[in-house]
Structure formats: C-alpha cells, structure tokens
Amino acid sequence: MSEMSQTPRSTSAPQATVSEEAPSRADRSLDPPLERPLDQPLDRRVLLAVAVAALGYFVDLFDLVLFTILRVPSLKAIGITDPDELTRIGKRLLDVQLIGMLLGGLAFGMLGDRFGRLKTLFGSILLYSVANILNAFVTDVWQYEVLRFIAGFGLAGELGAGITLVAEILPTAKRGLGTAFVAVVGLCGAVAAAVAGKFLAWNHCYLLGGSLGLALLALRIGVAESGLFEETRAHAHRIRRGNPLQLVWPPRRAARFALVILSGMPIWFVGGVMFVFAPELGRAMKIEQAIEPPRVIFWAYLGVVVGDVVSGLLSQWIQSRRRTMLGFLVALAASIVGFFLIAPKGPWHFYLMMSAVGAATGYWAIFVTTASEQFGTNLRATAATSAPNFVRAMAVPITSIWLYLKGTAASQAAASGTATIEATLWLGLTCVAIGFVATLLLEETFHRDLDYYEH
Numbered sequence: 430m431s432e433m434s435q436t437p438r439s440t441s442a443p444q445a446t447v448s449e450e451a452p453s454r455a456d457r458s459l460d461p462p463l464e465r466p467l468d469q470p471l472d473r474r475v476l477l478a479v480a481v482a483a484l485g486y487f488v489d490l491f492d493l494v495l496f497t498i499l500r501v502p503s504l505k506a507i508g509i510t511d512p513d514e515l516t517r518i519g520k521r522l523l524d525v526q527l528i529g530m531l532l533g534g535l536a537f538g539m540l541g542d543r544f545g546r547l548k549t550l551f552g553s554i555l556l557y558s559v560a561n562i563l564n565a566f567v568t569d570v571w572q573y574e575v576l577r578f579i580a581g582f583g584l585a586g587e588l589g590a591g592i593t594l595v596a597e598i599l600p601t602a603k604r605g606l607g608t609a610f611v612a613v614v615g616l617c618g619a620v621a622a623a624v625a626g627k628f629l630a631w632n633h634c635y636l637l638g639g640s641l642g643l644a645l646l647a648l649r650i651g652v653a654e655s656g657l658f659e660e661t662r663a664h665a666h667r668i669r670r671g672n673p674l675q676l677v678w679p680p681r682r683a684a685r686f687a688l689v690i691l692s693g694m695p696i697w698f699v700g701g702v703m704f705v706f707a708p709e710l711g712r713a714m715k716i717e718q719a720i721e722p723p724r725v726i727f728w729a730y731l732g733v734v735v736g737d738v739v740s741g742l743l744s745q746w747i748q749s750r751r752r753t754m755l756g757f758l759v760a761l762a763a764s765i766v767g768f769f770l771i772a773p774k775g776p777w778h779f780y781l782m783m784s785a786v787g788a789a790t791g792y793w794a795i796f797v798t799t800a801s802e803q804f805g806t807n808l809r810a811t812a813a814t815s816a817p818n819f820v821r822a823m824a825v826p827i828t829s830i831w832l833y834l835k836g837t838a839a840s841q842a843a844a845s846g847t848a849t850i851e852a853t854l855w856l857g858l859t860c861v862a863i864g865f866v867a868t869l870l871l872e873e874t875f876h877r878d879l880d881y882y883e884h
Contacts, residue, residue, distance in 0.1 A: 475598050479607055482591030484645055485554055486615025489587040491622045492561045492580065492638040494730070496526060497705050498626035498722045499634060506631060507568055516709065518570060520828055523705060525574050527822045529581025534818025537586025538811035549810065550594065551646060553586030558642025565632035565639075585818045593810045596801045605750075605798060605875070609741025612794030616734045623727035675808050676815070685803055686812065691867035692754060693796040693820040694827075695761055698860040699786055701824025702831050702853060703768075704729050707783065713849035714773040724780055732784035736791015744875070750799045751873050754792045758865045761789035765857045769850055796820075802874035831856055 496503075500519045509518055533553075540549050560580035567573045592608050599607045625634045677683045703710065704725060711720030736757070744753040764786045772779040801813035834852035 478598055479595050479610065481645070482550065482595050483611040483614035485550060485587050485591050486611055487618035487621075488554065488638065488642045488645055489557070489584055489618065490615050490730075491618035491625075491641065492557055493584055494619045494622045494704075494726050495561070495626070495634055495638055496522065496577065498622060498726050499631040500705070501708070501722065502631045503567075503573070504570075507570065507573070509570070516706070519705075520832070522570075522573055522577050523701070523828070524825045526577040526581035527701075527825050529578035530585040530818040531815075531822035533582035533585030534815040535811075536582070538814030540586075549586050549814075550591055553583050554642050554645055556583030557581075557587070558583075558639045558646075560639070561635050561642070562639030565635040586814060592797045593801050593813045596798060596813075597809070605741060605744050605795075608798040608801075609737060609744075609794045612737045612741070612797070613734055616730055616737055616793075619730035620727055620734065623723045623725075623730065626723040626726070627721075676812060685871075686816065688867045688871050689796075689800045689803055689812070689816050690819045690823070692799075692864050692871060693793070693817065694823045694867075695758065695857075695860045695864040696790045696793055696796070697820050697824045698827050698857055699761070699765075699790050700821075701828050702856070703783070703786060705828075706831075707779075709849065710772075710853065711776070711779060713847075714779070716773065716776055716779060718776045720776065720779060725783055728780040728784040729787035732787030732789075733791050733793070736788035737794045738791075739788075740792045740795050744795050748875050749873055750795050750802070750875050751868060751871055753795050754799070754868045755865065757789055757792035757795075758861055758868060761786070762858060762861045764789040765854065765861070769854050799871065799874055802877050803872070827856070827860065 500522070501515055504515055504518060509515055537549050537553055540552070557580050560576050560583055564573070564576045564580065567576060591611055595607045595611055596604045622634070622638070625637055629637065675682065676686045707725040708720045708722065740753050740757060743756070744750055747753065764782070768782040768786050772782045797813065797817055800816040801809055804812040831852055834856060835849050
C-alpha cells in the first residue's frame, strides 16, 4: 500500500493520485492547487491570523524560558539552597516540563487535525497561561513539579498550531516569510522574559507571563481558520485525521518523522544544556563574576532572533529549507568550539559567545516550517506540533548524558571544571553531527504545495 496520496481541493469526494514518495511538483500538475496570485494583497483575516500566531509564540517563549531564568531564585524562595540540590532539582523540574511538552505535543497535534488549528491554538494559550499564574504561588517542590508539567503540556500546542495555520493560509512563495515572522516575534518573548527576570521578583514574572496569555485570547475574534483544514474536515468520512499512529506507520513515514526530529535536536542541546546550565559552565571556566541567567537568556535569545531573521531570508533567497539548515548546523559546530575558546576570558566574552551560539540555532523557524511541509493536511498539525516537542524532550536524555559524562570525567580528572567543559563540547559536537546527517537525508520542501493528504 502506498504511503501518501494527493487530492485536489474540491467539494467532491477525493480522487487520489498515489505516490510512493512525498508529492513532487510533477505530481501536482495533475491537480492544480488553488493558489493566491502573488501580487494579490492578503486580506485582513489572514494578516490577523499571522499576528495572533506570532503573539501567541511571543507569550509561549516568554513563559517557556522563565523557568531557566527563575530556577535558582524560585527554588531558593521555597527553601532549596544547596548548589548541588539546585542543579539536581532544577534538572528534574525541567525534565517534568519537557515530558509535559512531549505529551502535550501529541495531544494538541491530534486535536489540531481533528478540531482545527484555531481551537488548538487558543486552548493551548489558555492552559499554559493559567498554569503559569499558579506557578507564582508554589510553596513546595511537588507543587512546582505539577504546575511545570501542566504548563509544559499547554506550551506544547501553541507553536505547531500557529505554524500550521500560517503555512496553510499563505501562498507557497510567502509561507517561509510568514513562519519566520512568527518565529522572530516569538523569540522576542524570550528577550522580554530576560528583561522581566532582571527587574521583577520571580513570582511577579510568572504572573506577568500568564496575564499576557489571557490578554491574547481577546484577539481570537475574527481570526481565519485554515481553508485546507476546512476542506479536509468536509471529507472526514473518507480521510483519517490526527491519528498519531500514522506518524510511525508505514516505516517510510516513521523514518521521515525521525529525521525531522533529529535535524532539530542540536537546537535543544544548546537550549537544554548551555542556556539552562550557563552558571555551572561559568564556574567550570573559573570566571570570577557569577554568570547571571537573565543576562544569558537576553543575549542568547537576542542571537536567536538574529539567526531566525537570517535563516528566513536566506531560505527565501536560495529557495531551499534543507541547505539553509545545513549551513546553520555548520555554523553551530563552529560557534560551540569558539564558545569554549573565547568565553573563559570573562563574563562579557561569555555572554557575547552565548549570543553567537544562539544565532547559530536560529534555523528553528525553518525547522518547524519543514516539519509542517513534510506531511499531508490530515496529519500536518499532529506532525508540526509533536515534532518540536519531541526535539525539546530530547533535552531530557541529553542533559542526563551530560550530567553522567561530567560526573564520570570529573572522577577521572583533577578538576571537575575541565570535565564539565569537555563533556559539553564533545556532546554538543556529537549532537550537531547527528543533526547534520539527518538534515542531509530530508527531502527539500520549499516549493511543495501543501494541498495533499497522507494515505
């Protein structure tokens, strides 16, 4: 049985053209897509949908990075003061949040393909906003764990639903710019979180993040749903929608999904190890002045914003998602090496090199766009929502391996600082190498029309 079928957008029952591979441009010539002319201006409802997706991701990343910034002060506020305990419990809370995101990605992805991109988008925003408001009132670690899991579960749905919506409502030639705009606005949320973490109390930061999410829900009126989703829903009796098992069968589709995840995995080595445990890296480098998490997040995500702008424009210029991602992975390997050569010279060298590493991870928008383009309309939200959260969840085993390598090397070396540096450097380069090979094996999707179904 074939892996994928393509159907024209019409109100009649779908008559599929079958292909063993992802649909090519030649396949689509049999069923011309109903594309907007490139010179036709986008209507207000489409622009509003792009704006809401972008602002949703702003709030999403604001809340997502808050724990990185507030890990130490919030745990100290509930009585955890030992440095080793701060690291151990901090990792456990991060793991709980990431596991929540993994499960939430599957759940919200399925809901997005079954009930619509918009309902999923706003349900996600509501859940993580309420959870983050409640985070401001935790008094014990177990409460923190429960709320970080719920917040993670909710945070999982926003990006995939927003990117899927934007990719489907924009013309093919403009969707890369649209998704890059969403990512850039969203990443500014991380920069805003860093500023808030610097000047506000930890619990006030959580209250602010949750309140921003609830305020965003007021914009839900008048936002356009994806026309491709509406047409797929019209054929609900003929087309399976939002079934996560379709991601693991047949094997060729499972391999495609695995390659997507592995291509983005190096980003969350950086986010899960280098950004979160930056204070530990600073101590390992024997930098006299303590490394401040808010400054790390500010400079790191400022770099990520620049990287996402560059990757979006570069992808449009060379008309290739895959080559853009490969170029950024090469830059990421070089920046990780450069970080350990230059950052030990002082705190500002540390922050500026963290910004350079962040810029090299700026292919995140292209990665999420690629994840949405790799799968048919009936499975697109499931794939585009779950893939980024599988990538984020990769930080759980990656940080565990990092802690193991750091501890093992420290037991064999005279200085644990050297062990921390070596473990981070070699694990980072290994993750980048895996991501590079996975990206090489992915199909190019820049010109792909998204009007097709998974069989």
